[in-house]
Amino acid sequence: EMRAIQPPGTKDTDIRYMRRALRLAVMARGYTSPNPMVGCVIVKNGTVVGEGWHPKAGEPHAEVFALADARSEAQGATAYVTLEPCNHYGRTPPCTEALIRAKVKKVVVGCVDQNPLVGGKGIERLREEGIEVLVGVENYACKELNIPFFYRTKYKKPYQMLRYALSLNGRSHAEMVDSATREHLHMFLADYDATIVSWKSLPLSGWDLQCMIEGTNQPVRVVVGKSWGADDSLAWLTDEVTNHPVWNTANAPLILALWHNKTSPQLQKLESMGVEVRRFAPGIHVQDAVIPILYDMGCCSTVWLGNPCEDVIEVQQIYAYAVPYYNLEGGLPAPQFTYTNGTPSENHKDGWHFLSNTQLFLTPSSACLRGSS
Ligand code: AOF
Ligand code: ZN
Numbered sequence: 001e002m003r004a005i006q007p008p009g010t011k012d013t014d015i016r017y018m019r020r021a022l023r024l025a026v027m028a029r030g031y032t033s034p035n036p037m038v039g040c041v042i043v044k045n046g047t048v049v050g051e052g053w054h055p056k057a058g059e060p061h062a063e064v065f066a067l068a069d070a071r072s073e074a075q076g077a078t079a080y081v082t083l084e085p086c087n088h089y090g091r092t093p094p095c096t097e098a099l100i101r102a103k104v105k106k107v108v109v110g111c112v113d114q115n116p117l118v119g120g121k122g123i124e125r126l127r128e129e130g131i132e133v134l135v136g137v138e139n140y141a142c143k144e145l146n147i148p149f150f151y152r153t154k155y156k157k158p159y160q161m162l163r164y165a166l167s168l169n170g171r172s173h174a175e176m177v178d179s180a181t182r183e184h185l186h187m188f189l190a191d192y193d194a195t196i197v198s199w200k201s202l203p204l205s206g207w208d209l210q211c212m213i214e215g216t217n218q219p220v221r222v223v224v225g226k227s228w229g230a231d232d233s234l235a236w237l238t239d240e241v242t243n244h245p246v247w248n249t250a251n252a253p254l255i256l257a258l259w260h261n262k263t264s265p266q267l268q269k270l271e272s273m274g275v276e277v278r279r280f281a282p283g284i285h286v287q288d289a290v291i292p293i294l295y296d297m298g299c300c301s302t303v304w305l306g307n308p309c310e311d312v313i314e315v316q317q318i319y320a321y322a323v324p325y326y327n328l329e330g331g332l333p334a335p336q337f338t339y340t341n342g343t344p345s346e347n348h349k350d351g352w353h354f355l356s357n358t359q360l361f362l363t364p365s366s367a368c369l370r371g372s373s
Helices: 012-028 062-074 095-101 121-128 139-144 147-155 174-179 182-191 265-272 286-296 364-371
Strands: 039-044 047-053 078-083 106-111 132-135 159-167 194-198 220-225 254-258 276-279 301-305 312-315 317-323 336-340
Touching: 012 039, 012 047, 012 062, 012 078, 012 106, 012 139, 039 062, 047 062, 062 078, 062 095, 095 121, 106 139, 121 132, 139 147, 147 159, 147 301, 159 182, 159 312, 182 301, 220 286, 254 286, 265 276, 286 312
Parallel strands: 078 106, 106 132, 159 301, 159 317, 194 220, 194 301, 220 254, 254 276, 312 336
Antiparallel strands: 039 047, 039 078
C-alpha cells in the first residue's frame, strides 16, 4: 500500500480512516468557500460509527455532523478530522467543545488550521482535557485540499490561477477557452471564488461567465478595462458590448475596473444595471488594483482568464490549454506572467510552508509544452 511520510505512532488504520475523511471533505467541493473543505470520521472498536463533512460556510462543521451521526457511540471513540478542530466562535460554536462533551478518547488531525483564530489552540484545548491527539496523518493531502484557504490566510491575497488557450504561434485565444474546454472551465469556476477577464476577451458566444453547475458559489466577475486601446478611453464600450449578458448582476457581482475618469451613456447604463465601477490611476498595475478588491470581498482564489492585460501578472498555477495549430490567426498575444509555486511543502508537519522561492519564467512555447493535455 502507498504510504506517504506519517508522524511517529501512525497505524495503517489511521491512514485508512483519514483517507475516508478526505473523501468526505470533497463532497462539498465548490460549496464551502470562504471556509475550507473538512471531513470527519468517528471510529470505535474498529467500526465507523459516524461520518460528516462541512457542507457550506454558515452551516455546522464536519465534526458536528459526524458526532450527530455517531450519537452515544462517540464516547470513548477516535475522531479523524482532516483539519484541526476549531476552538473559536465564528459563524458556528467551537468543535473542540463538541468533541469534549461527546467524550471522545482520541483525535487524529490531518493538518493544523493556520487561521490565526485557531492556529494550534484547538489541539492544545483537546490535550488540556486529557484527549490524546495525533497530528499530521496524511498531512500533505489534507493541506493540499485547501490550498486557496491557507494561501489567503498566509499571504493576505487570493490564490491565483492563469488559464488560457495558446496556439503554437504564441497567441492566446479567448474563443477557444470559451468553446473547446467549456465544461472543464465550469468545473474551474465552481472551485474558484472569482474570475478576471479583459474587456477584449468577453466571450464571443455571449456566455455570462457564470458557473452553470447548480448551487455552487458563483464567482465574482471582474472585467479589466485596460490595454489594447482602453487605457484612457471608453470607445470599446459600444452599445453592442453593453448588450452582452455578462453585465447581468442578478446572480453574481461584476466589477468593471477602469484606469481613467471618463464616462459615457453606455457606462451609465451598466452602472444602473448594478455593475460596480472601480477607478485607478494610470500607473497602477492591473494585479495591484484588482487583487486587493477580491481579497476584501473574502475571495480565497481567482482565475485569470485568457490574456487579462498587457501587464505582467504573478500567478501560483497555470493551466495552458494548447491549441494544436501552428498558425492560428486572431486572438491576443500570450499573457506575460511570473510563476510562484503555491504548493505546500511537507517539511514541517505542523506548519504551512509554501514553496515560494521557485520563480520561473515560462516562455509561451515552454508553457505550451507543459500545459498541453
Ligand atoms: C473545523 N471544522 O469543518 C471547518 C473549520 O465561521 P465558522 O464558525 O464556520 O468558522 C470558520 C473557520 O473555522 C474557518 O476559517 C476555519 O478556520 C475553521 N473551519 N473548522 O473544526 C470544519 N470548516
Ligand atoms: Zn469547527
